Amino acid sequence: RKEVEQDPGPFNVPEGATVAFNCTYSNSASQSFFWYRQDCRKEPKLLMSVYSSGNEDGRFTAQLNRASQYISLLIRDSKLSDSATYLCVVFLLKTDSWGKLQFGAGTQVVVTP
């Protein structure tokens, strides 16, 4: 089982619509959560951190459900420029004081005119 699982999509979204997708993680001891965005053939870039109480950044809303071990990302009023692959990222602190980010394979979002 993958440590971080995402629906690969694509999610085809009309411009102006809302799209939401989830990511599940396997280790209940995971401590921090993030969404990264990756444009085609480009490097990943941090989109937002995900806090326990949920948080918004403009048109983007992230939620964390520790009981069910998933995080979600919602995009409102989708823009053509939102077309990208969204990577779910989970941080787990290991016992040797080293922690690592675990990346999901990504969910592709395609916003259409």
Added chain:
Amino acid sequence: NAGVTQTPKFRVLKTGQSMTLLCAQDMNHEYMYWYRQDPGMGLRLIHYSVGEGTTAKGEVPDGYNVSRLKKQNFLLGLESAAPSQTSVYFCASSWGPAGSYTFGSGTRLTVV
């Protein structure tokens, strides 16, 4: 701000050849990482470094070596390239192990 710079951007190798990928960061980050990205598999950690002079193995270290002689540079070496090492390689750096990683623009490597 250059951020993280990777060279080269593209490379084609023949099986058995060697090469070194260079990563340079100008943000004074302690932590540096090498990842590979393959379709449907997400980013997988090859090696990482928690400071100048240190290196450690990640999830998929076999066939790769690294060095961090200077804080700003992290080199990834392939001693004898194999077709299975065809991938996109990303270098990243950060202040600490969690949080915001800054990635380089990637190296697209094909081994034939």
